Amino acid sequence: MNLASSNEKRPHKLKDDLRSVAQKAILASAEKVFAEQGLRATVETVAKRAGVAVGTLYNYFADREALLVALLEDRSSEIARRLDHALDVAGKKPFAVQLTAYFNAVLEHFDEHRAFLSIVMQCENEQALREKKSTTKRTLRTLSTHAERLVAFGVKSGALDHDDADLHATIVLGLIRGVVHRHLQNQKSGPLAPLAPRLTRFFLAGAGK
Amino acid sequence: MNLASSNEKRPHKLKDDLRSVAQKAILASAEKVFAEQGLRATVETVAKRAGVAVGTLYNYFADREALLVALLEDRSSEIARRLDHALDVAGKKPFAVQLTAYFNAVLEHFDEHRAFLSIVMQCENEQALREKKSTTKRTLRTLSTHAERLVAFGVKSGALDHDDADLHATIVLGLIRGVVHRHLQNQKSGPLAPLAPRLTRFFLAGAGK
Amino acid sequence: MNLASSNEKRPHKLKDDLRSVAQKAILASAEKVFAEQGLRATVETVAKRAGVAVGTLYNYFADREALLVALLEDRSSEIARRLDHALDVAGKKPFAVQLTAYFNAVLEHFDEHRAFLSIVMQCENEQALREKKSTTKRTLRTLSTHAERLVAFGVKSGALDHDDADLHATIVLGLIRGVVHRHLQNQKSGPLAPLAPRLTRFFLAGAGK
Amino acid sequence: MNLASSNEKRPHKLKDDLRSVAQKAILASAEKVFAEQGLRATVETVAKRAGVAVGTLYNYFADREALLVALLEDRSSEIARRLDHALDVAGKKPFAVQLTAYFNAVLEHFDEHRAFLSIVMQCENEQALREKKSTTKRTLRTLSTHAERLVAFGVKSGALDHDDADLHATIVLGLIRGVVHRHLQNQKSGPLAPLAPRLTRFFLAGAGK
DNA sequence: GATGAATGAGATTTCATTCAT
DNA sequence: CATGAATGAAATCTCATTCAT
Incomplete structure (x- = not known):
């Protein structure tokens, strides 16, 4: 029962962490890019700066405005x-x-x-x-x-x-x-x-x- | 009647005035529209509000940025x-x-x-x-x-x-x-x-x- | 008053005709393309077959579904x-x-x-x-x-x-x-x-x- | 207890059964989903309804069309x-x-x-x-x-x-x-x-x- | 000049497929 | 094997600009 009590409290902790890491990276990138290039900056630029593909960005934010x-x-x-x-x-x-x-x-x-x-x-x-x-x-x-x-x-x-x-x-x-x-x-x-x-x-x- | 009067004394003055009327209308429209809708507002919106066609706008301003x-x-x-x-x-x-x-x-x-x-x-x-x-x-x-x-x-x-x-x-x-x-x-x-x-x-x- | 009574009843008749010509061409193209390729056919294909640019298609139909x-x-x-x-x-x-x-x-x-x-x-x-x-x-x-x-x-x-x-x-x-x-x-x-x-x-x- | 029983008489039968359980679930899901939403329905929707991850679906079917x-x-x-x-x-x-x-x-x-x-x-x-x-x-x-x-x-x-x-x-x-x-x-x-x-x-x- | 439909480059968004865990 | 986040090619859609009338 308590076979893995040490690291099994939250089964998906790791994945959740990774998830939020990517999300934070995207937000950080958006912050930089929108500040540097203005609100005209493209979604693709934000994604690239965050080191992810466009699709990934859309895994985290429904659309451009949701990101903002x-x-x-x-x-x-x-x-x-x-x-x-x-x-x-x-x-x-x-x-x-x-x-x-x-x-x-x-x-x-x-x-x-x-x-x-x-x-x-x-x-x-x-x-x-x-x-x-x-x-x-x-x-x-x-x-x-x-x-x-x-x-x-x-x-x-x-x-x-x-x-x-x-x-x-x-x-x-x-x-x-x-x-x-x-x-x-x-x-x-x-x-x-x-x-x-x-x-x-x-x-x-x-x-x- | 006074059709000819304009092109005697001040050959281009009337034209210039007309020109500046349209130009002013476009600038006024741009002011309103950009303020209301943000800089994302389209050129077409500006033209329509000014009561002219897009093409006319481009007769007075080289491009969108020139207008701004x-x-x-x-x-x-x-x-x-x-x-x-x-x-x-x-x-x-x-x-x-x-x-x-x-x-x-x-x-x-x-x-x-x-x-x-x-x-x-x-x-x-x-x-x-x-x-x-x-x-x-x-x-x-x-x-x-x-x-x-x-x-x-x-x-x-x-x-x-x-x-x-x-x-x-x-x-x-x-x-x-x-x-x-x-x-x-x-x-x-x-x-x-x-x-x-x-x-x-x-x-x-x-x-x- | 009836200076041009012959061809001035509807000032924009010609343009309107052109307009509907393009619209009809697009609809005809859509009919062909959707029938041939199924509903998966792309908007671009429809436009090309109609001999117009994508943008033109969107001048006549709000979006893909509106076209259908x-x-x-x-x-x-x-x-x-x-x-x-x-x-x-x-x-x-x-x-x-x-x-x-x-x-x-x-x-x-x-x-x-x-x-x-x-x-x-x-x-x-x-x-x-x-x-x-x-x-x-x-x-x-x-x-x-x-x-x-x-x-x-x-x-x-x-x-x-x-x-x-x-x-x-x-x-x-x-x-x-x-x-x-x-x-x-x-x-x-x-x-x-x-x-x-x-x-x-x-x-x-x-x-x- | 009967853990071993399966891999004696019918070495691969259980596996096959399990495999086919998932496969059948996916096919059943596909049937429902494609019928309800049309052929445009996404692979992900099919997988989710079947209670498996997309990756699993791809373990059983080479690609979307193979599934169909x-x-x-x-x-x-x-x-x-x-x-x-x-x-x-x-x-x-x-x-x-x-x-x-x-x-x-x-x-x-x-x-x-x-x-x-x-x-x-x-x-x-x-x-x-x-x-x-x-x-x-x-x-x-x-x-x-x-x-x-x-x-x-x-x-x-x-x-x-x-x-x-x-x-x-x-x-x-x-x-x-x-x-x-x-x-x-x-x-x-x-x-x-x-x-x-x-x-x-x-x-x-x-x-x- | 005035017009506004046509254009197409470029932006946004989707989704089948892959792959590290 | 199961998972589901990451990927990016491809689709949809927008809009500044041009140009025939």
Whole structure:
């Protein structure tokens, strides 16, 4: 009965692993390729870069769009996890600390997945994707949702001025957009995360009481 | 009756006018269509919306990309003119006034050509364009070029802190990106130009000495 | 006003004609190709045989299936017209005459569009098509609908025995199926229409009172 | 305990049995699937329905077509056996009895393998198959071969009229086609075999002297 | 010039077949 | 042998561009 108790808990563990390895490779390739060549990049290019045949890609993703959505969701959930964790750690600390944690988390993620935000920015303007599943829409809004929550706390805790409350989240996101965009345009490659404290300082000076 | 009048005094003026009427209609259509449907929109869609046949479109623009470039250049030159004029009028006035003029000019242009910035944002992420004609690149950089010039003046005139000088232009652009983006995402439709003074106040509080 | 009354009634008559010429050529090609090579035949083959490019085919038919459906409908409406006319002419004449007219109309159509019935027979077994639009289903049932109407008249007029009434239509169709099928299998090419009286005689002997 | 018993007396029998179990399952699945979804059904679908992996299917059949041919041959040989037996039993009895036996045998087979004739009908129209292996062709002609033999006897024995001799076999097959087809189109599910006497009566009335 | 059907290169997608586990 | 992921040739479909009218 327990003949093979050691390695038989999940009969297909190995295969499952392989499966997810290929899937991850394809997603990683898609991330690179879509970022480098824009959303125009072909499915074949993505497959080749991942080191698999086209058919293999279609074993994992129903169609081109499913691939894109999967990529957005996977990376978004990662950034969401990172943000949740960061804000969780920042816990009861003052708003300034939390804001820095937010900037830091986003920028760190970007430093590691440089390509991803570039794709998000492209997708945001693709009406097609915006209109589709609300899942995609929600995915694309991960950043802003967190930002809104954060500034709501900032206002409640008295750290933020009440007057421009409606602009707060917009500006937080704008600051990120600004630095990310500069980064994508210039090929300069230093990490962005270190900018977090400066963005916080700027934001607080502008928005603080 | 006045059939002949046109080809006496101004032999080609009428033709030119007619030409530019069709051309303008096509550009306007392209602006709408690319903004609504993304850069994937087809040439045929653009032509139909402009009320002309595809063939006609190709009489005015060498190919699809030429159409896009022409659109970018036309609208950019318009925004450049507007910015030049705004900053010209603001002349020797203090930096705060000039900055407000800048924000105001950009946002006014956006209010009139809502679709345009959406397209610019899409193009910025299309590496394809980045690599190609430097004309296009320059076009896309109209906004940032002016912003850089502006903050350089701000620093020189002592209005801006020296510490974060490198971030100034990035943040000015980020603020614009922020509000424009919020506008595109939500369907809210009030004009953006009125936000100019608030953005200025915010920026100065954050970046001013 | 009536400057060009002679040839200006329908401004785009010529183009429309050309259009339908191409469409007809494609349908004719599809008929041949699907009959010769089976439903597996490729869209490209159909296009080439019609002397047009694939893209042209797709200008007229939304997709492969639409082409097939259009073919079935076009030819079915033709056979329906023929049947209606035949039975109309046979008018108040006795059942035997009407039945002969039916057989004759169907077999004549087959003699002229040999390929078509072969395709119908293939489609009848394609569950996919059967399940789709009821239009298709109705199209495929043109023959049996008319047969049912005919034998109903036969029974009412007292020409047909009442006992096997339920089988009548089935057998009429079976007889057609039989001769058509034999024809398709052997490459013998004589016309089938002359068989009509013999089929009638056979049917009446078997089913008549 | 009886592990060894198998490889003593009948060294390979068990293996053969097992083999044929899988093989039969695959053929049965193919019969269902091809009948339900048409000949376009995928190999994978057939394998899954049979409860095996695609690879396993390919262990038993060289390729997709070999599977189809095997199916046709297997079922045809069964129907041939059944027909031979039926006509053998009907032996020296009058033609009417033999014809009923024929109809009965065919329709009984169809009642048990409802799907099969649907497949045969599809294959008959696939020129591809017609051109290929004569084995397939012969297989598909099992029914008509027997029918031809039968009516030849009918004519010789004086039961059938001589005039329409050339149509006899065609009509016998047509009658079968008719009822089978009606059955496939309507979802009515009563057995067909009971129709045998009525078909005989009809045929004899029509074709008998 | 204006038109829009025709074109065909190229993108997406499918699926029979292979092969490492 | 059984498995099912990987493969890539071949099919379907799209769309920028041309050109006869």
